[in-house]
Amino acid sequence: MKQELKLTKFGKYGGQFVPEVLMPAIEELTEQYEKYKDDPVFNKELDYYLRDFAGRPSPLYLAKHLSKEYGVRIYLKREDLVHGGAHKLNNTLGQALLTRYMGKKRIIAETGAGQHGTACAMAGAAFGIKTEVYMGARDTVRQRMNVYRMELMGAKVIPVKSGSQTLKDAINEAMRDWAANVETTHYMIGSVVGPHPYPMMVRDFQSVIGKEVRTQIMEKEGRFPDSIVACTGGGSNAMGIFYPFIEDDVDLFAVEAGGSGMKVTEKEALHSATLCTGEEGILHGMHTKVLQNKYGQILESSSIAAGLDYAGVGPELAYLADIGRIEPRNSMDSEALDAFHDLCRLEGIIPALESSHALAYVKKAASSGELGDIVVINISGRGDKDLETVMGMKK
Amino acid sequence: MKQELKLTKFGKYGGQFVPEVLMPAIEELTEQYEKYKDDPVFNKELDYYLRDFAGRPSPLYLAKHLSKEYGVRIYLKREDLVHGGAHKLNNTLGQALLTRYMGKKRIIAETGAGQHGTACAMAGAAFGIKTEVYMGARDTVRQRMNVYRMELMGAKVIPVKSGSQTLKDAINEAMRDWAANVETTHYMIGSVVGPHPYPMMVRDFQSVIGKEVRTQIMEKEGRFPDSIVACTGGGSNAMGIFYPFIEDDVDLFAVEAGGSGMKVTEKEALHSATLCTGEEGILHGMHTKVLQNKYGQILESSSIAAGLDYAGVGPELAYLADIGRIEPRNSMDSEALDAFHDLCRLEGIIPALESSHALAYVKKAASSGELGDIVVINISGRGDKDLETVMGMKK
């Protein structure tokens, strides 16, 4: 089931749907990544940063009180303890190191709520590489703390004033920048999305999560879990924890944002459940499942968790869902909120609202037996960033 | 130089200056702590929580860019990566576990800015022990996010409306509560302060920091550092990293908050530099150095870092300073801010303003040679909690 590096696709999904100006950069990246991905020096250095800078390995914690409450033995993979407060840094450290190995001098990225941008700024600072982050002007106002964080760490945040002044416009602007500066600049994508080699490369960098789980669960239980549950926006934390188990007898649940319901209009979806309800299409350089209308116009997605609020999904997840290797599921905003409160109260861990979707699914599915006896939930990030949001909602 | 458990003092410092109603509780705690401190079962369980729940060991990170900028080889002890974002949890986990071993059903604590309260709430939730936190009513407004955090984790936050409605009043109220409920309740102190056995016990729980550094620095450098630098409010992160090196040839620098200057009025100090400028006195159950006026009235201290803003200091630090084993130093608000920006920009790590005082001292002292060639700085916490404060200041 593992993919050959030479292929740019996962089944029919994936590929490289990008403007010609970017193709050479994509080709170079593919080549360079191929060159370094198994290079012992590169990997040793990456391991060093993952350990000493990011704080890996992250623990696998038996959540006793939650297990009792939900009725299944629950282990939490604690990506909330990674530097920056989420799994995002695993990827940006990998790409920043690769940037240095490729001899590039500049990193660009786009960010929505600012999580990926912050992780880029951290990695950029750690490696001393100039970092510029495109962000919709409206988002820079809504997320001014993350803007400030990025700036503190020496990154330049470029507010994008075109269009809706949100993520979509930031992506466009970052692409333009890359097109104009391909020789010197690496474009850092924050999830397992975009043209090949990004989905593969980001998945590989995030696979450290699942690799650690393999060792940790064997130490604790002497066997693999029956199931692994991860929230899924672009899908990087999910692929990161799933991939090392892909050939094992472990059920993999990708939980998307059910938002406020499965309703869809001409322009908007009230959810972000792309794997669950999306149709095949081409977006952001990849062939994948997409939330779109009958003409192929992309819908505005919606979720209480900014990190899940995406109309596409990683192509490998689309493929794995089609062949039945992963199970796409979803949790609604209200269910995620409910599970958020459970984890805070029962375990003293404040999860990201993204991760709360995975918790919520376990809460509702545990009694069906579908998850087996031992389940690992990926707590992809901490929820400090979400306190204002939760505070604003009725429980 | 290590202290005998039977003694309640460090030289002339320390002791148990508490109302009679509390003495039995203090005696019981002393006895119980004595019973469990070397108990293998207790320690194994504590180690488990430190590892799987708190995320220990925290890395020791060679800060290459900062080393270059400051002109000395700098290792950062990354307590900012501990669950909750600071070293505080090391202690509250220890005390919460002890609470369970003592068969008590309730934890109380006082908190100022909310850091210790949050760590108590986390530990309380982890062990399923009811937790109530006294907090000055004015502080609950200023720090409403931390109040919310504690409440999310199931702790009850009790706003104290008496007096100045700040930390001091919260301490009084917590003491009253303990006095009224000694049989069922453990009072959780957040630093190496208060009556014996707290200074010793909290130091022991925090010593995990220094123990890890011993192993880590030997792995990395094959020798001990020349110096260790830690910020000092009550002194728990400092004692935690110093203590395991107390008999070694390592210089230990306790950096206090120099605030906006060394000025003092009848009622206030513009700083919190107790070791540097305080005089012997009795406060909060201990004989120690204290910021006080000529009559012995305690001064209001001041610092940009809420966690350092304390008119007392741990008695063991007072003792170690007197005998010349540690060097008391201080950094001003402006110097700490400056160093805060340095670490963000150069390393992609946002330190707590408390920890920034330690950084700032290294910045000014490195060139004197006083710190030797290799220095370990304790990054006692992360600075996300301080962003609003820093934002409000001109750099």
Added chain:
Amino acid sequence: MKISDKFNELKKKREGALIAYICAGDPTPEGTKEYVTALVRGGADIIELGLPFSDPTADGPTIQAGIERALNGGMTPDIYFKIVGSLKVHIPLVVMTYYNLIFKRGLEKFVKDCVSFGISGIIVPDLSAEESGELAGFCKQYNVDLIFLVAPTTTESRMKRILAEGTGFVYLVARMGVTGARKDIAASTRELVERVKTTTPKAVGFGISNGKQASEIIRTGADGVIVGSAFVDIIASGKDVPERLEALARELKEGIRAAGK
């Protein structure tokens, strides 16, 4: 006047003692003399005069507020002794304060000042018997009583030590918790009075605010009643303070007398 003399005198009259606490300088140094006089007029047998400390961790909110008013009113230990010196009362005076103020003044100097200005006893709520050795030494040397507290939680071994250490009277904390006027009196008081085996008089405090309660306390076998918050509350109100202090003292003293001895 010596505390023991006062208790002996009362014993002869088969009467319990009323020990009245107020904080010196609350709300200003000028008022204290008048308030003390009113309490004496009302029948107080011993005056416990607080010397205010910035961090009164052993006091309840009521007294803490009084202490704050006093400090804001400019009270210092120097002024305290001046006030005490100017009092023309013929009953024992006891200073209640926290250890740091004593420590800072110098233990010996503090005790000598007590003697010079006519204070017969010292209560230090944050000074445990374990830490009291040095101060006790000076108290013995200068013949000043050092008064200790015992609580329902006090263990037998601690009780022995405290009773051996203290003089003047033993301060029994009627119930768990810290000072503050309470509505009823705990059953534990009688038990505590019985547990405190000593020839030193026993005074019970914490939570007494009216004559009926005072009466009940004396009936448990106690030799005296300590009342603080109820007086401080009157001072806090700022209305007809001397008159009301006197009236409350009288009510309490009558309750005490009614209980006999």
Added chain:
Amino acid sequence: MKISDKFNELKKKREGALIAYICAGDPTPEGTKEYVTALVRGGADIIELGLPFSDPTADGPTIQAGIERALNGGMTPDIYFKIVGSLKVHIPLVVMTYYNLIFKRGLEKFVKDCVSFGISGIIVPDLSAEESGELAGFCKQYNVDLIFLVAPTTTESRMKRILAEGTGFVYLVARMGVTGARKDIAASTRELVERVKTTTPKAVGFGISNGKQASEIIRTGADGVIVGSAFVDIIASGKDVPERLEALARELKEGIRAAGK
């Protein structure tokens, strides 16, 4: 009209081609016909008519804004083909759109619709030569040109592949970056024109906004000039749009003619 016929015709006249881009339905479906007619009147040889997509990642802010106006104005692929069908122009029409709209309509249906409604060529900026096989198959089958872009960064191996794959004309991206009117013309254009070794006509785009620039481009050896943002800017202004579109087209065409061939 076939694109190759147009280029042959111009070749005979020793004239370069003006390829004019606007976005269909910007700002409303009703205006498009009039704008296209104006461009033709001004001298446009080929019309590149954008079919707006919600996420136009390969376009600059100017054209992106036009696309947004069109979508807000209610444009859909169905309306697009209706508009195209209603145009009575006698020059080649080329559709420029993103791959998802083609994919969603169905590759074959999309190509057949192009044929039915009189479109001779397709440009898909996010479709790389690598991914184009299937669409290219239908284009060949239905005799529609599939036009590819080449950039200064395009490697020799990719260049070969693209030139083998594409028909109609080759779209040379004059300089790095994405569409948007620029003030001057990069020296890299001549170099790129020379590197593109093919008998297929070469048209240069991205950044051309006046007659002088158009002239310079033709002198580098290009067979045509592609202008988009400059026209979209006029539409955005909303003032005298048809007149100014026509005038700019005329200026550009004159510049092109002045350069000869």
